[in-house]
Amino acid sequence: MIKEITAHDLNTEKFITEKVNEIRAAVGSGMAINALSGGVDSSVVTMLGHRALGTRLRTVFIQNGLMREGEPKRVADIFKKLGVTVEIVDAQKEFLEALKGITDPEQKREAITQTFYKKVFGRIVRESGAKHLLQGTILTDVDETVAGIKRQHNVFAQLGIDPQETFGYQILEPLIQLRKDGVRMTGKALGLPEEMFNRIPFPGPALAARIIGEVTQEKLDIVRKATAIVEELLGGQGAFQYMAILHDDRVTGMRDGKRDFGRQIEVRCWDSIDAREARPTKLPFELLETMASIILKKVPGVVSVTYNIASKPPSTIEAV
Amino acid sequence: MIKEITAHDLNTEKFITEKVNEIRAAVGSGMAINALSGGVDSSVVTMLGHRALGTRLRTVFIQNGLMREGEPKRVADIFKKLGVTVEIVDAQKEFLEALKGITDPEQKREAITQTFYKKVFGRIVRESGAKHLLQGTILTDVDETVAGIKRQHNVFAQLGIDPQETFGYQILEPLIQLRKDGVRMTGKALGLPEEMFNRIPFPGPALAARIIGEVTQEKLDIVRKATAIVEELLGGQGAFQYMAILHDDRVTGMRDGKRDFGRQIEVRCWDSIDAREARPTKLPFELLETMASIILKKVPGVVSVTYNIASKPPSTIEAV
Numbered sequence: 001m002i003k004e005i006t007a008h009d010l011n012t013e014k015f016i017t018e019k020v021n022e023i024r025a026a027v028g029s030g031m032a033i034n035a036l037s038g039g040v041d042s043s044v045v046t047m048l049g050h051r052a053l054g055t056r057l058r059t060v061f062i063q064n065g066l067m068r069e070g071e072p073k074r075v076a077d078i079f080k081k082l083g084v085t086v087e088i089v090d091a092q093k094e095f096l097e098a099l100k101g102i103t104d105p106e107q108k109r110e111a112i113t114q115t116f117y118k119k120v121f122g123r124i125v126r127e128s129g130a131k132h133l134l135q136g137t138i139l140t141d142v143d144e145t146v147a148g149i150k151r152q153h154n155v156f157a158q159l160g161i162d163p164q165e166t167f168g169y170q171i172l173e174p175l176i177q178l179r180k181d182g183v184r185m186t187g188k189a190l191g192l193p194e195e196m197f198n199r200i201p202f203p204g205p206a207l208a209a210r211i212i213g214e215v216t217q218e219k220l221d222i223v224r225k226a227t228a229i230v231e232e233l234l235g236g237q238g239a240f241q242y243m244a245i246l247h248d249d250r251v252t253g254m255r256d257g258k259r260d261f262g263r264q265i266e267v268r269c270w271d272s273i274d275a276r277e278a279r280p281t282k283l284p285f286e287l288l289e290t291m292a293s294i295i296l297k298k299v300p301g302v303v304s305v306t307y308n309i310a311s312k313p314p315s316t317i318e319a320v
Numbered sequence: 321m322i323k324e325i326t327a328h329d330l331n332t333e334k335f336i337t338e339k340v341n342e343i344r345a346a347v348g349s350g351m352a353i354n355a356l357s358g359g360v361d362s363s364v365v366t367m368l369g370h371r372a373l374g375t376r377l378r379t380v381f382i383q384n385g386l387m388r389e390g391e392p393k394r395v396a397d398i399f400k401k402l403g404v405t406v407e408i409v410d411a412q413k414e415f416l417e418a419l420k421g422i423t424d425p426e427q428k429r430e431a432i433t434q435t436f437y438k439k440v441f442g443r444i445v446r447e448s449g450a451k452h453l454l455q456g457t458i459l460t461d462v463d464e465t466v467a468g469i470k471r472q473h474n475v476f477a478q479l480g481i482d483p484q485e486t487f488g489y490q491i492l493e494p495l496i497q498l499r500k501d502g503v504r505m506t507g508k509a510l511g512l513p514e515e516m517f518n519r520i521p522f523p524g525p526a527l528a529a530r531i532i533g534e535v536t537q538e539k540l541d542i543v544r545k546a547t548a549i550v551e552e553l554l555g556g557q558g559a560f561q562y563m564a565i566l567h568d569d570r571v572t573g574m575r576d577g578k579r580d581f582g583r584q585i586e587v588r589c590w591d592s593i594d595a596r597e598a599r600p601t602k603l604p605f606e607l608l609e610t611m612a613s614i615i616l617k618k619v620p621g622v623v624s625v626t627y628n629i630a631s632k633p634p635s636t637i638e639a640v
Contacts, residue, residue, distance in 0.1 A: 105572060105581070212569045249532045249569045251639040252425060254632070261425070262634070266626055282605040289600070292629040303634045306586055306626035309612040312574070314582070314623045319571040 004139055007181040012189035016048065019174040023052035026172055027132045033058045034134035035121050036086055038067075038075040040199055041136030041175060044183050047190040048174050049134045050084045058128060059084060062120055065092030065220060066112070066206035069228040078196060091120045099208065099215040103248075105320045108215065112205045137173040138183055200231075200241045201275070201317075209320045213248030222246055225299045226265045233291050234269050239281045242269040244295075245319045253303025262303030265295055269308075270317055278312040324459055327501040332509035336368065339494040343372035346492055347452045353378045354454035355441050356406055358387075358395040360519055361456030361495060364503050367510040368494050369454045370404045378448060379404060382440055384432070385412030385540065386526035389548040398516060411440045419528065419535040423568075425640045428535065432525045457493040458503055500594075520561045521595065521637075529640045533568030542566055545619045546585045553611050554589050559601045562589040564615075565639045573623025582623030585615055589628075590637055598632040 005015070023032070034049055036042045036059050049057040059079070063072045076086040098115040102108050125133060175183055180201075187197030203209040210223050226244035234242040245268065250261040267288075272278035292305035308315070325335070343352070354369055356362045356379050369377040379399070383392045396406040418435040422428050445453060495503055507517030523529040530543050546564035554562040565588065570581040587608075592598035612625035628635070 212571065247567070247569050249567050251532065252636045253634045254636055255634055259636075260634070267629075280609070285602040288629040289631070293631065296630055296634055303630070303636075304628065304639070305630040307629050308624070309587075309608040309627050310616055310623070310625040311609070311613065314573045314575055314580070314616055316572045316574055316579075316623075319624070 002139060002142060002176055004179075005177040005182060007179065007185060010178070010182045010185055012186050015186060016051070016189060019048050020052040023049060023134070023172060023174065026170060027053060027056070030132060031056050031058065031128065031130040032132035032134055032172070033060070033125055033128050033130040035059075035116075036061045036075065036079070037204075038071055038196075039136075039202055040180070040183055040187060040197055041138055043075075043192055043196050044175060044187040044190060045134050045136040046079065046084060046086075047082070047187070047192060050082075051190070055085075057134070058087065058130065060087045060089050060121070060124055062116065063088055063090045063092060064095040064112070064116070064120075064206065065217075066095060066208045066215075068202075068207065068231070069224050078193060082191060089120065089124065091115075094119055096215070096217060101214060103213050108208055108320065109205050112208055131169050133169070133171045135171055135173050136175055138175050139177060139179050142176065200239075203318055205320070209318050210243060211246050211248075212320060219246055222263065222299055222301060223265075226295055226302070229294050229298065230267055230291065233287065233294070234283070237269065237281060237283060237287075240270045240272040240275070240278065241317060242267070242281075243318070251304045255303070260303060263301045264304040264306065265299065265302050266306045266308060266319070267291065268317070268319070270312075272312075272317075275317055278315075278317055280308050280311065283307070322459060322462060322496055324499075325497045325502060327499065327505060330498070330502045330505055332506050335506060336371070336509060339368050340372040343369060343454070343492055343494065346490060347373060347376070350452060351376050351378065351448065351450040352452035352454055352492070353380070353445055353448050353450040354456075355379075355436075356381045356395065356399070357524075358391060358516075359456075359522055360500070360503055360507060360517055361458055363512055363516050364495060364507045364510060365454050365456040366399065366404060366406075367402070367507070367512060370402075371510070375405075377454070378407065378450065380407045380409050380441070380444055382436065383408055383410045383412060384415040384436070384440075384526065385537075386415060386432070386528045386535075388522075388527065388551070389544050398513060402511060409440065409444065411435075414439055416535070416537060421534060423533050428528055428640065429525050432528055451489050453489070453491050455491055455493050456495055458495050459497060459499050462496065520559075523638055525640070529638050530563060531566050531568075532640060539566055542583065542619055542621060543585075546615055546622070549614050549618065550587055550611065553607065553614070554603070557589065557601060557603060557607075560590045560592040560595070560598065561637060562601075563587070563638070571624045575623070580623060583621045584624040584626065585619065585622050586626045586628060586639070587611065588637070588639070590632075592632075592637075595637055598635075598637055600628050600631065603627070 032053055034045055036046050046059050061072055072088045079086045095115050098111045102111055184197045207220055207223050208215045211219050223246040230242055230244040245266040247264040251264050253260045253262040269281040270278040271281050288307055295302055295305050352373055354365055356366050366379050381392055392408050399406045415435050418431045422431055504517045527540055527543050528535045531539050543566040550562055550564040565586040567584040571584050573580045573582040589601040590598040591601050608627055615622055615625050
């Protein structure tokens, strides 16, 4: 049973000191490795690990091609300013290959997880010689595993490390007693800039979760452009989360006076406390129209834009 | 070259008298036949033909299964009050059969047109012995044919009447000099109730145009229910046109605490003068949320509802 530390009870300085000491004690004079996604959890783990181990922590950022516009460089630049070197590994081809022909949402998530752990990160871990792996698991992830909403895999099996050989490998999960609010507080105390510790939630499968149907390079380029527009326009609205979703359905449009079966972008923007229930944000209609017209103008092939008006439940925050 | 009569120049009494006389002169002591869809154009033609020929006009309403909720009975009841008998022909199976497996929008429209003319109405015309056919073609239809937006077929060929035999057959198009506004004025002058002459536009392929992907009985039932809710809620907003569209894409939802890949309804509501350009109506957000929650509650399988925020062009009024 994991003992929760609520945001209310959290003393960040004490927490950081404890975790830094625990990491040092566990790793000893060895090496540790972690994967940074640019999300809050992995960013905080990177800072904790760096404080504990300095250059004995190897932090890799896997460019899976499913990221938001300019993401790998943006994240690496932020950490560089904080004195942390981030190694960017280009694995775009491997992910696209793994996603080819898959339309089922569960299979899509599974393909990304498998490619990440088994193929790409697993290979890096095995080749690195590091026996300690830092992970940003938080208490909510554990809850969700118990509730069966997300499927947990044995991490070693995922990494392609034979259970027979796991002796000596150790996974460190310094954030496992915290929830998101506690993680954000810790991130702030560790000196992360606000754009990192207060970032809106972003799904693990990244832009693949924003594409209905098969994920292709062309569709990734479309949804990436639309996402940049939506995030820029809705960033100041105080919403819990906001996103652009590329539909697989083709809808009729007109380009240069001719019929054109084009693509549709759905925009979702949510008001929510904890993602368990959510309502569409009452955005000003003028903003909705402006957003639509910018998307129609700047994103190739898109002829239609909609705004979500359903609540969760029965809707969900993400569409995939 | 057809000589246009603008709404401004239209003298409805004079126009009606002229057209009634022309129809009488053409049909002589024979019979005429027409298909009533419940739209403005075919309703006005029915009234003109009835005034000219009385019971020598046979008016059929083809129930293609693609109609709005309660439509055939509603239309027949309105005309009954006006003294016009409407014969309802059930052809639901033939249309569903013809639409099976078709996902391409153009092929869908074509299958409906072919089934309507060649199979169902063609058979009725051939069997009726009537040599005169009344049609609600308006000037805009002719323009669109010239512009190549809609494809015109030779009507006789469509009806399966051999060009060799066409001698003696005659198509009468009493509304061909008018545009929609003139047709509405004529309908009013002919005593049609406002709900008929001022009805929002509805596409020829009916609810099949509101279904993305293959048309099936299940999808028709879903979009028919959603359409009834949308038309009831948006009827008083003064909009040019409004509709529910059933998407083919599945999106994630939650039902009874479990993941459910459900369906999505897109609502469109347009402000427009003449359908050439259109903007989404600025509906109150509360109305959008209420509409979504009613659809989610009452329409089986739907877990997501969106509202169109794109303008025409590059969008079009309909999605199929």
